Amino acid sequence: MTKETQHTILIYMEVERKIDFYYKLQKITTYHELTVTPTAVITAKAEYTLNSVLDVSYKPFSSQTGILYLHTNQGVFPFYINSSPQKFIDTFRSFKIG
Structure with a gap:
Protein backbone atom coordinates (compact mmCIF):
# COMPACT_ATOMS: atom_id res chain seq x y z
CA MET A 1 0.00 0.00 0.00
CA THR A 2 1.44 3.39 -0.96
CA LYS A 3 1.57 6.29 1.43
CA GLU A 4 -1.12 8.13 -0.58
CA THR A 5 -3.64 5.33 -0.03
CA GLN A 6 -2.76 4.65 3.61
CA HIS A 7 -5.14 5.70 6.32
CA THR A 8 -6.19 4.53 9.76
CA ILE A 9 -9.69 4.72 11.20
CA LEU A 10 -10.55 4.87 14.90
CA ILE A 11 -14.12 4.77 16.22
CA TYR A 12 -15.02 7.40 18.82
CA MET A 13 -18.23 8.10 20.66
CA GLU A 14 -20.19 11.18 21.58
CA VAL A 15 -22.71 11.19 24.42
CA GLU A 16 -25.51 13.71 24.24
CA ARG A 17 -27.65 14.31 27.32
CA LYS A 18 -31.23 15.48 26.84
CA ILE A 19 -34.21 16.01 29.09
CA ASP A 20 -37.25 14.35 27.53
CA PHE A 21 -40.90 15.39 27.66
CA THR A 39 -2.87 15.02 4.40
CA ALA A 40 -5.49 15.39 7.15
CA VAL A 41 -7.22 14.15 10.28
CA ILE A 42 -10.95 13.86 9.59
CA THR A 43 -13.70 13.76 12.21
CA ALA A 44 -17.49 13.73 11.87
CA LYS A 45 -17.65 17.49 12.35
CA ALA A 46 -14.32 18.85 11.14
CA GLU A 47 -11.23 18.23 9.05
CA TYR A 48 -7.76 19.30 10.18
CA THR A 49 -4.83 19.44 7.80
CA LEU A 50 -1.81 17.50 8.98
CA ASN A 51 0.13 20.78 9.24
CA SER A 52 -2.39 22.15 11.76
CA VAL A 53 -2.25 19.04 13.99
CA LEU A 54 0.64 19.34 16.40
CA ASP A 55 0.37 16.05 18.29
CA VAL A 56 -1.92 13.23 19.42
CA SER A 57 -1.98 11.89 22.99
CA TYR A 58 -3.99 9.28 24.87
CA LYS A 59 -5.20 9.00 28.47
CA PRO A 60 -6.48 5.49 29.31
CA PHE A 61 -9.03 4.70 32.01
CA SER A 62 -9.34 1.46 33.94
CA SER A 63 -12.56 0.42 32.18
CA GLN A 64 -11.03 -0.19 28.70
CA THR A 65 -12.00 3.32 27.65
CA GLY A 66 -9.94 6.41 27.28
CA ILE A 67 -9.65 9.84 25.73
CA LEU A 68 -7.63 10.54 22.62
CA TYR A 69 -6.54 14.19 22.52
CA LEU A 70 -5.98 15.88 19.19
CA HIS A 71 -3.63 18.85 19.74
CA THR A 72 -4.13 21.41 16.98
CA ASN A 73 -3.28 25.04 16.41
CA GLN A 74 -7.01 25.71 17.07
CA GLY A 75 -7.01 24.02 20.49
CA VAL A 76 -7.15 20.54 22.01
CA PHE A 77 -10.07 18.28 21.05
CA PRO A 78 -11.00 15.15 23.08
CA PHE A 79 -12.37 11.95 21.55
CA GLN A 86 -1.80 2.85 19.13
CA LYS A 87 -2.11 2.11 15.40
CA PHE A 88 -3.80 5.49 14.85
CA ILE A 89 -1.06 7.32 16.78
CA ASP A 90 1.73 5.42 14.99
CA THR A 91 0.21 6.16 11.59
CA PHE A 92 -0.22 9.84 12.46
CA ARG A 93 3.40 10.15 13.61
CA SER A 94 4.70 8.34 10.51
CA PHE A 95 2.84 10.86 8.32
CA LYS A 96 4.20 13.81 10.34
CA ILE A 97 7.79 12.58 10.14
CA GLY A 98 7.61 11.45 6.52
Whole structure:
Protein backbone atom coordinates (compact mmCIF):
# COMPACT_ATOMS: atom_id res chain seq x y z
CA MET A 1 0.00 0.00 0.00
CA THR A 2 1.44 3.39 -0.96
CA LYS A 3 1.57 6.29 1.43
CA GLU A 4 -1.12 8.13 -0.58
CA THR A 5 -3.64 5.33 -0.03
CA GLN A 6 -2.76 4.65 3.61
CA HIS A 7 -5.14 5.70 6.32
CA THR A 8 -6.19 4.53 9.76
CA ILE A 9 -9.69 4.72 11.20
CA LEU A 10 -10.55 4.87 14.90
CA ILE A 11 -14.12 4.77 16.22
CA TYR A 12 -15.02 7.40 18.82
CA MET A 13 -18.23 8.10 20.66
CA GLU A 14 -20.19 11.18 21.58
CA VAL A 15 -22.71 11.19 24.42
CA GLU A 16 -25.51 13.71 24.24
CA ARG A 17 -27.65 14.31 27.32
CA LYS A 18 -31.23 15.48 26.84
CA ILE A 19 -34.21 16.01 29.09
CA ASP A 20 -37.25 14.35 27.53
CA PHE A 21 -40.90 15.39 27.66
CA TYR A 22 -41.34 13.66 31.04
CA TYR A 23 -38.29 15.39 32.56
CA LYS A 24 -36.16 12.26 32.46
CA LEU A 25 -32.52 12.40 31.50
CA GLN A 26 -31.82 10.58 28.23
CA LYS A 27 -28.29 9.71 27.20
CA ILE A 28 -27.86 9.28 23.46
CA THR A 29 -24.57 7.72 22.34
CA THR A 30 -23.46 8.03 18.74
CA TYR A 31 -20.38 6.51 17.14
CA HIS A 32 -18.23 8.24 14.53
CA GLU A 33 -15.01 7.66 12.61
CA LEU A 34 -11.76 9.49 13.26
CA THR A 35 -9.55 9.05 10.20
CA VAL A 36 -5.92 9.97 9.69
CA THR A 37 -4.66 10.26 6.11
CA PRO A 38 -1.34 11.54 4.74
CA THR A 39 -2.87 15.02 4.40
CA ALA A 40 -5.49 15.39 7.15
CA VAL A 41 -7.22 14.15 10.28
CA ILE A 42 -10.95 13.86 9.59
CA THR A 43 -13.70 13.76 12.21
CA ALA A 44 -17.49 13.73 11.87
CA LYS A 45 -17.65 17.49 12.35
CA ALA A 46 -14.32 18.85 11.14
CA GLU A 47 -11.23 18.23 9.05
CA TYR A 48 -7.76 19.30 10.18
CA THR A 49 -4.83 19.44 7.80
CA LEU A 50 -1.81 17.50 8.98
CA ASN A 51 0.13 20.78 9.24
CA SER A 52 -2.39 22.15 11.76
CA VAL A 53 -2.25 19.04 13.99
CA LEU A 54 0.64 19.34 16.40
CA ASP A 55 0.37 16.05 18.29
CA VAL A 56 -1.92 13.23 19.42
CA SER A 57 -1.98 11.89 22.99
CA TYR A 58 -3.99 9.28 24.87
CA LYS A 59 -5.20 9.00 28.47
CA PRO A 60 -6.48 5.49 29.31
CA PHE A 61 -9.03 4.70 32.01
CA SER A 62 -9.34 1.46 33.94
CA SER A 63 -12.56 0.42 32.18
CA GLN A 64 -11.03 -0.19 28.70
CA THR A 65 -12.00 3.32 27.65
CA GLY A 66 -9.94 6.41 27.28
CA ILE A 67 -9.65 9.84 25.73
CA LEU A 68 -7.63 10.54 22.62
CA TYR A 69 -6.54 14.19 22.52
CA LEU A 70 -5.98 15.88 19.19
CA HIS A 71 -3.63 18.85 19.74
CA THR A 72 -4.13 21.41 16.98
CA ASN A 73 -3.28 25.04 16.41
CA GLN A 74 -7.01 25.71 17.07
CA GLY A 75 -7.01 24.02 20.49
CA VAL A 76 -7.15 20.54 22.01
CA PHE A 77 -10.07 18.28 21.05
CA PRO A 78 -11.00 15.15 23.08
CA PHE A 79 -12.37 11.95 21.55
CA TYR A 80 -13.78 9.19 23.77
CA ILE A 81 -12.72 5.75 22.53
CA ASN A 82 -13.18 2.10 23.54
CA SER A 83 -10.18 0.56 21.79
CA SER A 84 -6.43 0.97 21.65
CA PRO A 85 -5.39 4.00 19.58
CA GLN A 86 -1.80 2.85 19.13
CA LYS A 87 -2.11 2.11 15.40
CA PHE A 88 -3.80 5.49 14.85
CA ILE A 89 -1.06 7.32 16.78
CA ASP A 90 1.73 5.42 14.99
CA THR A 91 0.21 6.16 11.59
CA PHE A 92 -0.22 9.84 12.46
CA ARG A 93 3.40 10.15 13.61
CA SER A 94 4.70 8.34 10.51
CA PHE A 95 2.84 10.86 8.32
CA LYS A 96 4.20 13.81 10.34
CA ILE A 97 7.79 12.58 10.14
CA GLY A 98 7.61 11.45 6.52
